Amino acid sequence: MKPALPITLLVLVLGAAAPWLISAYELSLLGRFLAFSLVALGIMLTWGEGGILSLGQGVFFGLGGYALAMHLKLEGLDIANGDMPDFMTWSGVSALPTLWRFFVNPWLSLVYVVLVPGLFAAFFGWLVFRRRIGGVYFALITQALALAFATLLVSQQALTGGFNGLTNFSTFAGYDITSQGAARVIYLITFMLVVAAYFALRWLLATRFGTMLRATRDGENRIRFLGHNPLPYKVVAFTIAGSLSGIGGALFTLHAGVISPALVGVVPSIEMVVWVAVGGRGVLWGAIAGTLLVNFAKDEISSALPSLWLYALGALFVLVVSFLPGGIAGMFSNPRLPPRLLRRRQEVVE
């Protein structure tokens, strides 16, 4: 379901004007939640349209975030004269590791933000999907991936900053990124990217690719019997989701001023799925709305009643999934997707 044109326009205008409508703090929240919503759009593509549930999107979020953060840590350092990011000193490193030298150039780093998570998702997806492993198995493997990735980040302290993550950034390509003005610019870039991703996915899902992806979701074997290979559709969808997560991670790093293993592990990855579940897995705008709603609710509830938040999050999972599988967006739309999606038995390994 597509929202009516006047509503779309109103949201676009309000979103673009937000820097002048709300306080600096609220803008920073909105910015980072919009960055999250790029991840949610990716989950919507793979899970809602492709039937592939990944519980490891935090990995791609982290890859994008770290790609940018590694560059930001190098900015302003005199690398030729042996300057290193501060954490390397107390991790016992004596010279800048080779891996880091790839991140000296700011514009190349932006390319990595998209490419590294995308390529990793493509490789991982190809490895797993080509053996026709999907459904519950895929969810569990991606969860193990999230755990392994977070563990690796923490343990390779000399390369990654370890548990502390990377923080304390000041400039990008020479521009100050900490000022109030910069915060507005970063917000607007985020907003534009979310809008662009939304319309790009809307287009993509209306193409033959979208049809094939949904067909794969609803009956992968039938697609095979009809002479099609579902593998490319699944891999491409997972790759796009990976890149979107990476971009989201990079933007989040700019907004929050920090990227750390705590943001990429098992629990954050599964929280990303709940945003989409709440918003509505079948509708693009639902993914964005769900992300904003859950995160603003978390911000409000968690400080006032921290233990209530965990009950609320748990109950949200159970209730939405059990009684409202279409999410919030599902309440507004005629049930286009349910019957097949809901009745379908998951395919597992043959």
Place this chain on the structure above:
Amino acid sequence: MHESAFLIGQVFNGISVASLFVMAALGLALSFGLMRVINMAHGEMLMLGGYLAYLTLLVVPGPLGILVAMPVAFLGAAFLGGILELTVIHRLSTRPLDTLLATWGVSLILQQAARNLFGAIGVQVVAPTWLDHTISFSTGILSGLTLPDTRLFILLVAALILGGVALLINKTRLGLYVRAVNQDRPTAAALGVNARLVDLTVFALGTGVAGLAGVILALLGPVTPTVGQSYIVPAFLVVILGGLGSLVGTTIASLMVGLFTALIEIYVDVSVAQVLLLVFVILFIQIRPQGVIAVRSRALEG
């Protein structure tokens, strides 16, 4: 210490870790084989077992407390598992991915409940003194090798659980129904097997085993609200490796995970070993995507 004794010690450690994993994963594998659902709150059944052990030891202190705690934890976790099956799992039985998400929600609620009831910092469960010994070797190539009684006891319990469940599945009428539903649900139902009841029983049995495993884990680890999370991801990997609902597959997969981890930790640190374990699993499913043992093909479903 002799180098070969060290190596044999690591093999023992691997088997010991495998015995923990097989107890943690058995219930998951059983209900997954039968109902195609993964219960993400399974780790919290381990946690519940730990807390029930704590409560039992308050009532029955002394050397036999832990033996009393095991049936108590089994029944307690099986009861909670039964409620979970009736309220959440059954409702979502045709949507495995949604079951996964809903049970994750349940696991959050259970963790927070444990935190509010018992405090975040965890409770104290001490191994009984009759497990306070070790078997040490002082001569020959095994010189320097120490086998803790606690770990031997855990191996014994794991073997008894496996044997008991195998008997149940292979020799009893209930087991016959389970195998029937496992092989062909509609036909079994048409022949008068109450598939609903079989689902419920197997699910409760699986969570009960997890509760019992929780008591055992408390001998070697903490009892905290989040303790289940430390075991659950390896247990999932065991399920993936083991294949659908096969006892033998689950056992072999646990041994693979335990031995792989213990032996690789000779060369790399524990964090890297975790990462390599995942790489191993992904490589393994390249060769055998159906897992160690596949009870039946699901190729034409969907």
Place this chain on the structure above:
Amino acid sequence: MKMKKLGLTAALLASTALGLAAPAHADGTVKVGVLQSLSGTMAISEVPLENAELLAIDQINAKGGVLGKKIVPVVEDGASDPAIFAQKATKLLQQDKVVTVFGGWTSASRKAMLPVFQRLHGLLWYPVQFEGNECSPNIMYSGAQPNQQALPALEWAEKQGYKKIFLVGSDYVYPRTANLILKKHIAHDGLTLSGEEYVPLGGTDFSSIIAEIQKAKPDIIINTLNGDSNVSFFKQMAAAGMTPDKLPVMSFSIAEPEAKAMGPSLLAGSYTSWNYFQSLPGQTNADFVAAYKAKYGADSVVDDPMVHGYEDVMIWADAAKKAGSFDPKKVRNEAVKLGFVDSPLGQVKFDANQSMVQTGYIGELQPDGQFKVIWSSPAPIKPVPYDPLTFPGKSCGLHSNF
């Protein structure tokens, strides 16, 4: 999305234009931030710390507040997530206009908040021992530097005649850096490093590490494990026949609450190094312990980070009185000039590098769950953020900029 009144934006712009937000309210109150993890993995440690900070605020208010103003704590949840710590620190400074913030536990949370405090010209009081290698003009570090906890422990072990040292830790920043420093000193002092092993945070399987320990036969283990991993470690050591009375263990992250929860029977005879124990003598400490128990229950225990959190609030209040202002920069300048004050920890003061001068103690765990002090540094130890042996040529500049 959420819309607040336009007035807030206007007020914010105005305050930015004026440089710094007006510190105190006209209604006779002043707001301070208390930012700890009330949920997530760190809540277990940080909630008691928050309690201690709130107790100090209560006590000051009971005596009439500071500069005629009642202190109003604004409590926020960092949720064990560094990004949320940064977010809430921004909120406290920008939206709530607090004059200072007490909080943080993990280095990750402090590192994430540091740029926020520097950009918004705030002052953070950080109460937990850490790996050093940092001095920000916007942070007061009251927890131990490595030379106030790790090195005294090594000095003590050396005096006991322990020569072969085995390092076990959780795989994160503090253990790795503390061990980096310890290894330099072990080599420098002619001792032997008989092993160094790490488990991931929350790790529960120690079978391989215990095999390494059995092979290496060390004289003492220096343990930087965090949280629940300690329970697994000590249980599995005991199962393997290596209880603390047979193979001594010196722990850096086990204090009174952990000992109470893990059960003293498991740990009895093990050692820890801190700058405070609940069992320390002195009327100030007795009063503090009594007040804490009166407010939070007779069976509650207190530990080193809690007392640092408590004392941070006390010293902040003293410094603000001295400065006659809540301006963070003026308060900081007075805080480092206050000189020694009597505290539950004994005589302490903030040094010019904004870290605390304090005594190092070694405690031995008793069957009742309390620690008996068996050694203390001859005098309060000056804080050294950069260990000269490990990080030669590095030091804290004295901060005039803010």
